[in-house]
Amino acid sequence: MPQFPSEQLLTFATVLSEGTLDAAARLLHITPSAVSQRLKALEQSAGRVLLHRSNPAQATEAGEVVLRLARQVAQLEADAGRELGLGSDGAQLAVPIVVNADSLAVWFLPALARIPRELNITFDLHRDDEQHSTSLLRSGTVMAAVTATPEPVQGCRVESLGVMRYRAVAAPDFVGRWFPDFPEGLDRAALNAAPTVDFDRKDTYQWAFVQSWPGETAEPGAERRGPRHYVPASHDFGDAIRLGLGWGLIPEVQCGPDIADGRLIELAPERPFDVPLYWQRWKTASRVLDILSETVREVSGQYLARS
Numbered sequence: 001m002p003q004f005p006s007e008q009l010l011t012f013a014t015v016l017s018e019g020t021l022d023a024a025a026r027l028l029h030i031t032p033s034a035v036s037q038r039l040k041a042l043e044q045s046a047g048r049v050l051l052h053r054s055n056p057a058q059a060t061e062a063g064e065v066v067l068r069l070a071r072q073v074a075q076l077e078a079d080a081g082r083e084l085g086l087g088s089d090g091a092q093l094a095v096p097i098v099v100n101a102d103s104l105a106v107w108f109l110p111a112l113a114r115i116p117r118e119l120n121i122t123f124d125l126h127r128d129d130e131q132h133s134t135s136l137l138r139s140g141t142v143m144a145a146v147t148a149t150p151e152p153v154q155g156c157r158v159e160s161l162g163v164m165r166y167r168a169v170a171a172p173d174f175v176g177r178w179f180p181d182f183p184e185g186l187d188r189a190a191l192n193a194a195p196t197v198d199f200d201r202k203d204t205y206q207w208a209f210v211q212s213w214p215g216e217t218a219e220p221g222a223e224r225r226g227p228r229h230y231v232p233a234s235h236d237f238g239d240a241i242r243l244g245l246g247w248g249l250i251p252e253v254q255c256g257p258d259i260a261d262g263r264l265i266e267l268a269p270e271r272p273f274d275v276p277l278y279w280q281r282w283k284t285a286s287r288v289l290d291i292l293s294e295t296v297r298e299v300s301g302q303y304l305a306r307s
Helices: 006-018 021-028 032-046 061-083 101-113 134-138 172-178 188-193 205-211 234-242 252-261 287-303
Strands: 093-099 121-127 144-147 156-170 196-198 228-230 248-251 273-282
Touching: 006 021, 006 032, 006 061, 021 032, 032 061, 061 093, 061 287, 093 101, 093 287, 101 121, 101 156, 101 234, 101 248, 101 252, 101 287, 134 144, 144 287, 156 172, 156 252, 156 287, 188 205, 196 205, 196 234, 196 248, 205 248, 205 273, 234 248, 234 252, 248 252, 273 287
Parallel strands: 093 121, 093 144, 196 228
Antiparallel strands: 144 273, 156 248, 156 273
């Protein structure tokens, strides 16, 4: 069984987080040569190439395994230091988490704000679609994720958080222009022909909503026909719809007031679009992850519907 010294693991993780050997050397207060020597020693112990020396540096498939180990060791060392009262030097543990944009905009930041300051941790947030976020758990890039995947990633535990409820909405002028017979004339074909606002090219929610339209059978191989605008920021996404660029799905908690005051028209009040969300975290015993998970569970319950 190979032995991986903690300083080599720390150096490896720092190179990947900082992107280059020089940047890692500055952060670790050692020379770039020392960084290179530690990496070579680590690769010799592993018997594998662990790092693509690109800019930024990237882990190989074997390197992802070692990165996960490095992050877990750092977390355990930090937890042990706190329990032993050795945290007075101001050293902080960075906790990497991946979260989807809508959760980040609606409820996740309030959850992080409740984490006790005495834990002395920082958060390294990665934003990714909830359908794809588990890949960062598998690679060891993050310790925890808000995800739409109920199956636990290897080495992780999973729990249901609830349902993010979306409403299909559009601006009044947009409805008048594209759906002149609304609400009677609104059907799948009309929705598919009208411009939509998508978050990015991973965003399939608007198309899924079109395909789920009641009373019709989706055509095999059917394609999206209308123009698409890509607006990859939650607040700006909503503003694009309010300004009439297209129709789209906005979290209920964000668009409810606009529906109430007439700034937005709900296209199908009887057809909410629900996305179940889950919290996945490493199984590694950790007071920090336990407190984080408890807080996420508590705060998400105030914003998400029960599945």
